[in-house]
Amino acid sequence: MEQVWAVEESPGIKTTSCTTDRKEGGDNAPASKENPAVCTDDAGNPSEEEEENTNKLSLISWNVDGLDPEEQPARARGLCSYIISHSPDVVLLQELIQPYTRFMKKRLADDYTFIEGGKEGYFVGMMLKKSRITLLDSEMVEFPSSRQGRNLLVAQVVFRGQKLCLMTSHFESCKANAENRKLQLRLVMKRMTKAPDDVTVLFGGDTNLRDAEVVDVGLPGCVCDVWEQLGEPEQCRYTWDTFANTNLDHRHKSRFRFDRLYLRRAAGDGVPWLQPDSMALIGLEKLRCGLYTSDHWGVYCTFSAL
Template sequence: MYSEHLTQILQTQTFKKNTVQLFKMFFFIMHLKYFFFAVAVASLCSENTRKTKEDDELSLITWNVDGIDDEDQPERARSLCSYLTSYAADVVLLQEIVQWSLIRSRVLILTGGETGYFTMMLLKKTRLTLLDSEIVSFPNTHQGRSLLVAQVLFRGQKLCLMTSHFESCKANSTERMRQLKKMMERMSEAPDDVTVLFGGDTNLRDYEVTAVGIPSSVCDLWEQLGEPEKCRYTWDTGANHNNEIAFKCRFRFDRVYLRRACEDRVPRLNPHSMALIGLEELRCGRFTSDHWGIYCMFSVE
């Protein structure tokens, strides 16, 4: 089962090279150092899973799954798999994934760097076609952060998918804003016939976004959908007690940005819903992650 193997991603503590078999691997050489690119092209539901989407809709999940927290990992990993198979999103963007293994022969997993945790994309093969992929380095990062980019086709429409885990902690504001600026530049520079979607854990504070500025061609999905209060905070230590923090704070760290294709006669991708996931407390008394996940639906017009 897909979920049984994906559970191993969060549960595995030691990577044993002699137990892993890769069908394909591509190496990207940057600054004379090998970086392994994490993109998994997967079917998130079994063949008999009910079809939940119309042809003119695209679904996306972005979620920092807090894989570096090893407490109650087996139950949390099973919960993550349950969410992914239940929602069966076309695009899944994950952050803080740890040690990995081969999910199944139909899936290719390559890690994004040699650090202890990284980002990952899961693309439903029956809905999207992977054309190209790359990892864009953040040269000044001190936490091994980068931008993961994939070029895909969805119903004949060109999409550029991006995810990242921006620099953490308030003290790293300057570097985080540099990373936001670079990501926005990549979104703005995409060809006019390409729709660009970014989802990830940005660690951004609102004043940092204001300082950098968002291009007029790019929209924040939460703002575009009317700033729904129930989706405002994705990291909330008052509602989520996975992290035992003495003080209570909440932020909209996890964000989704959209730059629509602007060329004539190219279909437009429009957001029509957003919801937080992972809100249910598990039997262990904790949540799937210290972040809530974001589930979005888009229509093609």
């Protein structure tokens, strides 16, 4: 019999964030269903502020650690609460398992299109807000070098008339697999650079990359690391931090920027550019069960079309 996880909201949602244009008040706070950023004039028409927010693309990328059996129902509920609170246009998830996807579909299928990168074990997945993102096509790209069954999930979508190629992956884990990770990064960069000029490409995922490995591979000139583009904010640096995140009792503490976002802007004439606006880490408070939603922090990012 399929286990049923009861619905329960997590405690207050907290983020640590940075923006390219720091302002007081709501501009730096992500919109939520409970507090939507919608304004109209006296005639009920959208205001300039609403139009500006409507043109922003919001995204969450998160390794949700579905492999950890501890408090899975509570952590899945916490994940749903973050998605509902932030209401992102795109959700890129890693280490999904079937109980998680079944539970999320029950709560969120009316609002999101789900794409799963597998059915057995653990896998990556995407969620696309139906009211904002139109899915055209999707595919799985196998990593020939993978020892851990890792792959790349690719989706062709349209956002407000703009063509986007969305990608997510979970690169090979552990220090010993550095060479495989570098091969996987090269494959992703090749896919990003080969996309048509009128398509904007966004990759987000748990890369398990160390900085030296990225230096060894090098990023193409047309691809930027979104965190670096935003000025390398220290408060968003470490997405894997066993000093702060106590879900797993690691004897040796470490901090890494495993979870990364890469952007290749469209280059066609008259095609809008996506410009990173803000980045925040989410999942920073413990749930009522005493654990964090995941052993990774999630990454929440917004972009403007220029």
